[in-house]
Amino acid sequence: MKLFATWKAALSATIPVAGEPMFALAEGSAGVDSSRGRSTDVKAAQSSVPAPQENRPAKAEPILSCRDLWKVYGGDARRVRAILAEGSSRDEKIARLIAEGANPSVAGVSLDVRNGEILMVMGLSGSGKSTMVRCLSRLIEPEAGEVRFEGLDLLQAKPADLTEIRRRKIGMVFQNFGLMGHLTAINNVAFPLRVQGMALADRLAKARGMLELVGLAGREDCLPHQLSGGQQQRVGIARSLITDPDLWFLDEPFSALDPLIRKQMQDEFLRLQAKLHKTIIFVTHDFLEAARLGDRIAIMKDGKIVQIGSVLDFLLNPADDYVRSFVADVPALRVVKAGQIAVPAKEPFSSQGDPVVNADESIESTLKCFLGGAQRVVVRKADGTIAGVIDHNLIKSFLGRTNSGHA
Numbered sequence: 001m002k003l004f005a006t007w008k009a010a011l012s013a014t015i016p017v018a019g020e021p022m023f024a025l026a027e028g029s030a031g032v033d034s035s036r037g038r039s040t041d042v043k044a045a046q047s048s049v050p051a052p053q054e055n056r057p058a059k060a061e062p063i064l065s066c067r068d069l070w071k072v073y074g075g076d077a078r079r080v081r082a083i084l085a086e087g088s089s090r091d092e093k094i095a096r097l098i099a100e101g102a103n104p105s106v107a108g109v110s111l112d113v114r115n116g117e118i119l120m121v122m123g124l125s126g127s128g129k130s131t132m133v134r135c136l137s138r139l140i141e142p143e144a145g146e147v148r149f150e151g152l153d154l155l156q157a158k159p160a161d162l163t164e165i166r167r168r169k170i171g172m173v174f175q176n177f178g179l180m181g182h183l184t185a186i187n188n189v190a191f192p193l194r195v196q197g198m199a200l201a202d203r204l205a206k207a208r209g210m211l212e213l214v215g216l217a218g219r220e221d222c223l224p225h226q227l228s229g230g231q232q233q234r235v236g237i238a239r240s241l242i243t244d245p246d247l248w249f250l251d252e253p254f255s256a257l258d259p260l261i262r263k264q265m266q267d268e269f270l271r272l273q274a275k276l277h278k279t280i281i282f283v284t285h286d287f288l289e290a291a292r293l294g295d296r297i298a299i300m301k302d303g304k305i306v307q308i309g310s311v312l313d314f315l316l317n318p319a320d321d322y323v324r325s326f327v328a329d330v331p332a333l334r335v336v337k338a339g340q341i342a343v344p345a346k347e348p349f350s351s352q353g354d355p356v357v358n359a360d361e362s363i364e365s366t367l368k369c370f371l372g373g374a375q376r377v378v379v380r381k382a383d384g385t386i387a388g389v390i391d392h393n394l395i396k397s398f399l400g401r402t403n404s405g406h407a
């Protein structure tokens, strides 16, 4: 809290503020995503708390969609199907399923994943994250609902088509690496190409290139046990990317790694994604990881998505106490980027000598400009164009509405 008090006092001292500013960053915000320069959903960051945004229409074309998706464990299969076919509400179905001794692990989830976005999935243990992800790739069969991937109804796909889609279009990485212990790194990575029937020399050449991409050049002939945890996961990542999938599922890929290696792997992941632009669904328990890597975050509870949106949405308008508990200790000043709160500048734009910060700079470093006496900061996108501006009212309002004391 001490740092926050210092910021606040310094801001009040250096910046004349007329009255209490409205927190206006939501409407018309430039909404430039921090690291990737893509548009984010800052519209939800409004002064009134929005309803959970599970069904909010996606801006870009979704590559993967699901509607009213259910996975129910236990109970009598016939009774479960009958309950799910009823016209009753989701909550009524859940109550009836539980009364039947069944466990709705994924309960009527609807979701759109946009082409090229990273959607982070969070929630307490047992909230249904892995089950949902496995249903989306049809690794397990949902009891009801619809899953569309690149326009194809995945739940109706024939087994042969499904196998082909998984081999060529979907990549998966799991927490336990899932490497074959008797195969060298290069043979592990080349394995999916062998399954596809690619010639030996071609697949080894491709696997070598992929190992180089993930920073493992020179370790091609190591067996998994001769590699560290981080290196093993790099092999797992290389293997999942070797078929150049359109859709990439990562289920807690870094959670078995110690914090330092985990941070390195996150950097590596961002570096790879900047090159590859995959559509990614990434399960994590760590909100900071979600904030750092994701375009949007979905938080699950009891098989449902209780809120989905940008980091800013979660910080400003947590849907309920459950969501609030995830962001309680998040250092808002560090995780929110200048590009996420900047508002469009009035035309014609003139920087008038205002300091310029990059869109992916944290609010914490942007604040330093105000402490240096600036009245307004200009925010620049990675491509050099102007994302918008942040003035002192906006920054003060941000400080007032977030737990910035945790910086």
Ligand SMILES: Nc1ncnc2c1ncn2[C@@H]1O[C@H](COP(=O)(O)OP(=O)(O)OP(=O)(O)O)[C@@H](O)[C@H]1O
Residues within 6 Å of the ligand: 073, 074, 103, 105, 123, 124, 125, 126, 127, 128, 129, 130, 131, 132
């Ligand atoms: N094969 C299974 N058979 C029966 N119940 C299952 C099965 N797999 C998962 N479940 C149940 O489904 C619910 C959701 O489990 P899931 O593994 O999806 O949660 P999660 O959010 O991924 O948890 P974690 O963070 O611990 O991995 C839990 O109640 C779990 O017990």
